Amino acid sequence: MSSPQASPAASVRADVWLWAARFFKTRSLAKQAIDGGKVQLNDASCKPAKAVSVGDRLRIGRGEERLEVEVLGLSEQRGPAPQAQALYRESEASLAAREAAKAQRKLVGAMAPPMRPDKHARRELRRLKDSM
Template identity: 70%
Template sequence: MNDRHDNVPTEVRADVWLWAARFFKTRSIAKQAIASGKIDVNGGGCKAAKLLHAGDMLKISRGEERLEVEVLALADKRGPASAAQALYRESEASRLAREAQREQRRLVGVQAPRQRPDKHARRELRRLKDRHET
């Protein structure tokens, strides 16, 4: 009989590992990120079915965030965040760059994204424009 703990995988699909390591909320989102070229494995491209091994280097782009991580362990099941953090190690350069970028955004003051005016705001804008034209 095999004990459940003896079933440590030696290779895992990239989309599964990214999901298990909590870089993406769902496997399908991880798959979309891979398909759109936001994930590089060992300096090259990646496909969702690419098998990852311990020691692989990944470059992950999530929005404005860029991470360079080394795969330390493999998992094909999603566990708690503390277990997920043990699956990888972020490079020092990547961590410093992210902190500098975070500080830069804080200093600049990120503005809230502009929203399209709703029905009432559009009517108010039209009224204001009509007043100024006459």
């Protein structure tokens, strides 16, 4: 029985590889992302059936995340996370940009106004205003 990394095929469909590498939870979501222009293969637009080979570069957009990865292995089956992570290597620039964006979101979240007061807090505010 062969491991998912050692695929006998020289290439795999882009949507299948993205699913197997755990970038998307389902193959359908991977296909939607590709059709929506969120995935580029070797700096060109991509279609779900486009062949992905070892050495290819993918740019993947998931929500606010932007990833740039190099394909190290091929798989048509979704396996455990450690095997999926062995299928690709994220570029240093991509990793640094994601960490910076994460820090920025954390700062913005800390400066966000407090939540809207609930029923009890509104009553306390009313009582406080009435007593003044």
